Amino acid sequence: MSSEASQNGDEKPQKPLHELLSSTLVDLYVGEENNHYPLHEKLLCHHSPFFASLFYNKENKSSRTKEYGFPELEDQTFALFVGWLYAHAIRAPEEERDIGPLLDLYFLATKLQIAALETDIVESVRAFYHTNETYPGLRRVQYVYANTDEDNVMREMMVGSVARYLTLADSIPEHWANALKKNGQLSVDIIRSIQEWHLEARQVPDARDASVDRGRNTFKGAVGFSHVEEGSSMENVKEENEEEDEEEDESHVNGNGVA
16 A cells, blocks of 8 residues: 555655756646646645656656546545645644544545645644544444445544444444444454554453453343444543534545445
8 A cells, every 4th residue: 555655664755845846847637626726746646656657657648647636526625735735744634523624635645646745734634633532433434435445544543443442332323333343354453453552461351250240231221242332431522523524524435435
C-alpha cells in the first residue's frame, strides 16, 4: 500500500516549493460542473506517481496529456488537496463532521499515490479522536471499508479504535451488534486488532476457571451474551456528534458498505 512507503522511509525527499513551481501548468477539472484548477505540473508529479505517469509518459510521447478530470469529486475535497499541495499542511478537524471531508481527501490521496498526504490525514484523524476522547462511529467505519482494501492504515486505525471501544464498553450497542453479525471481515479485523495488543494471560479472564467471572452478566433482567444494550455510557459520549453528522454520512455509504 502506498502509505507503507512513507512509514518505511522510501518516500522521495521533499524539495523546496520554489523549485517545483515550473512554468508549465496542467488543467484539472473537478465535479459535475468541471470547475477548472490550473496547477503546476512539476509540483503535482513530484508528489504523485499517478500524475507523473500521466503527464510524463515516456513510452508514448504522442499520448501525453496536460489535463485530467475528477467528475466524481466534491470541490471541497479538491480544495483541501490543493491546500496541502502548496502549503504541505491540512487543517486539523475541530468537529466530528470535519472527518468526512478528510476521509474523502484520504481516498483521493490513495488514488494519486501520495503517501505523505495519506499519513498526514491518518494522524490528523487519529489525533482528533484521541484528543476528544471519542471513537469512530459505525458510519465512519462503514465508509472506510467501502472505499479501502485490506492492509490499509486508515482502516487499521479505525478498527483498532473500535476494538478498544467495544472492549471497554459495558455492552455492545445494538447497531454495532447488527453490523458485526452482517460483516464477518469487520469482526475478524477487530479480533486481530485485539490480538495485536499482546495481552498477558493473567490479564485475560479464563472462562475455564470456576473461580472467576465467565462473562455472563445480568443487566435489566437480561442474562448472558445475548443481551445487547441500546447505548452504553461510552456510546453516549459521541452520540450527539453522530446525530449531527448522520445526513452527511448516509450520503457517503453506498452498496459496498458493511451495514
